[in-house]
Amino acid sequence: MKKNKHRAFLKWAGGKYGLIEQICQQLPDGRKLVEPFVGAGSVFLNTQYDRYLLNDINPDLINLYNHVKQKSDFYISESRKLFTSANNSPERYYAIRDEFNQTSDTFLRSLLFLYLNRHGYNGLCRYNLSGGFNVPFGQYKAPYFPEPELEFFAEKAQKAKFTCGSFVDTFRRVRKGDVVYCDPPYAPISLTANFTQYAKTGFSLDDQLLLAKLAKHNAFKKQATVLISNHDTSFTRDIYSRSNITKLMVSRSISQKGDKRLKVGEVLALYVPFRE
Template identity: 35%
Template structure:
């Protein structure tokens, strides 16, 4: 089936996979039944593959709410996005909403609209929360941010409705427990930090430590034993090479622009790991 190029990520997300898509495309299995993505994030891989049947999941309830609202209420979301202003004072007002008791009473549409607005107008355009789970990225001062991306929202909504896509919000292990022989799972977890200071787990409260990486590897073993195909991306670090030594590991170059020091941004080694030919 021909892919629709209008179906694309509607948020910029930490660890987004757009630039790894060519390498991922080369390693996708030729045949599989249901597609699973346990850490869907901004959805770059999902929207590139555009599967007819999929189960997508993320631990972040705010993010999954945006997916559900885009699927079920695209026009109401577009309408709400149009009321936002690209102004500093207004930005901080909207950002502060999750620090108020009344936040729980906001409709799902308003919450989704808020996340998209903050994502498009905050500095570096990333979703980032503090230890209390409150959005804490500063105002970005962009001249003309694309707050109301109605074309993408409508295209993604159509895709989510026209296909058999199950949207989950929970633990990665639970998200793939129904995967069967000849299904295909893509894992894009929070990466093992390359250095002590590089810790990008701030977009999920509680982080993703070594014990979680080991649990993920154990889930990969279980999937392999059930005849499920999996592909996993992570940083090219000794711990990852050791954890997945039983599988095919390909090193790929990726440009990461998250470091606050521009001199430290650039091509770094990442890995794509798979259990099939």
């Protein structure tokens, strides 16, 4: 990894920029990195592989990445036009959010997605049950237009293939010698306290179990290396029992205002290639 860390051009809840050093220490050399849950792409941006397979279940995210990859100069010039003081108001934000929710034009959606990400509350990406983006206005003084980050992403994206699908489908494409990094929706710290909210993410406890099973299978049978990030709980330590576990303490916001932070335990579960 280069000494200079590269930030993603999107703000992203649970982004891995702050843990890049610890994650990269666990990732071995290889020709291809596979990410079934790419999110904002901090691990992609801060590793040096010949090829990348980057997947996410969110079609707006993958659509955005493909447009940045294929027409970066035009994308940057067009998206920059949205970052004006006149557009930084609740009235304009909600009008643009409505436009995003009503259009099916993929390029326009990619432009508006970046605007919403930078002007919306806390950079959240959230949709209602009807599929409408519903993050409220963020009330920032002057939202940052991430031009250098976009340029770096666009250049590096030439080595990447972006796909939109399930993590199961992505694991089917893993081959011998591949390196896989998984940053799934985290398991709840307390199952009883957080289960209702947790279930709304669409990533169930059964999904957590299936991911652990696929990680073990791909390491032991396909001879790939798989690394998973998650909360440090008795549940995750149990389902990752066949891995090498590294424990971390990570600073996390614990209030809506974002002004209260505490250290939360996380694990990096590493599955290395060997046969049972």
